[in-house]
Amino acid sequence: MTANTIYTIGHSTRSVAELVGLLRDAGVHVLVDVRSVPRSRANPQFNTDTLPQDLAEAGIGYHHIRALGGLRHKLKDAPPSPNTLWRSDPFRNYADYAMTEPFRAGLAELRGHAEDRVCAIMCAEAVWWRCHRRIVADYLLAEGADVRHIMGHGKIEPARLTPGALPQADGTIRYSGEPVGSLL
Numbered sequence: 001m002t003a004n005t006i007y008t009i010g011h012s013t014r015s016v017a018e019l020v021g022l023l024r025d026a027g028v029h030v031l032v033d034v035r036s037v038p039r040s041r042a043n044p045q046f047n048t049d050t051l052p053q054d055l056a057e058a059g060i061g062y063h064h065i066r067a068l069g070g071l072r073h074k075l076k077d078a079p080p081s082p083n084t085l086w087r088s089d090p091f092r093n094y095a096d097y098a099m100t101e102p103f104r105a106g107l108a109e110l111r112g113h114a115e116d117r118v119c120a121i122m123c124a125e126a127v128w129w130r131c132h133r134r135i136v137a138d139y140l141l142a143e144g145a146d147v148r149h150i151m152g153h154g155k156i157e158p159a160r161l162t163p164g165a166l167p168q169a170d171g172t173i174r175y176s177g178e179p180v181g182s183l184l
Helices: 016-025 051-057 089-097 101-114 133-142
Strands: 006-010 030-033 061-064 119-123 147-152 155-158 165-167 173-175
Touching (some): 006 016, 006 133, 016 147, 030 101, 051 061, 089 133, 119 133, 133 147, 133 165, 133 173
Parallel strands (some): 006 119, 006 147, 030 061
Antiparallel strands (some): 147 155
């Protein structure tokens, strides 16, 4: 795993200038977009037809890794989920997807970007605990990465493995057991 910190951030309703400021404050060199669809009707400043150029002008690289995108649906013929800790179907579905080869390939691509540069993964949701970035962060943490969540100016939180996340010998994570607290 990389020695560089990997950050997470949600673009939310921020301006591009605010996003760039937060990334610069954290020393980020490359932004990895982990949205399934790298567009936003509500916040078009984060669409792929303009965001990469805006970031380049600020000296920040941009990559989209579709394989890490959220919005995963349960397959019709899928066996019952082992990820019973998640109350929310979208989180359970993403946790199931994270156990697949396409997710692992996306994670390997992310590690490659973070090998010699400080990276941040970005989705739309402002807070990490309501976003699939939480599960991506768990996988990185299980590999020994230093992961931090950019919450706002001067506010960066260290990531911690989700309570109940059980790293497996094969590199996957099972979220099993009864939901603890409010796991969406």
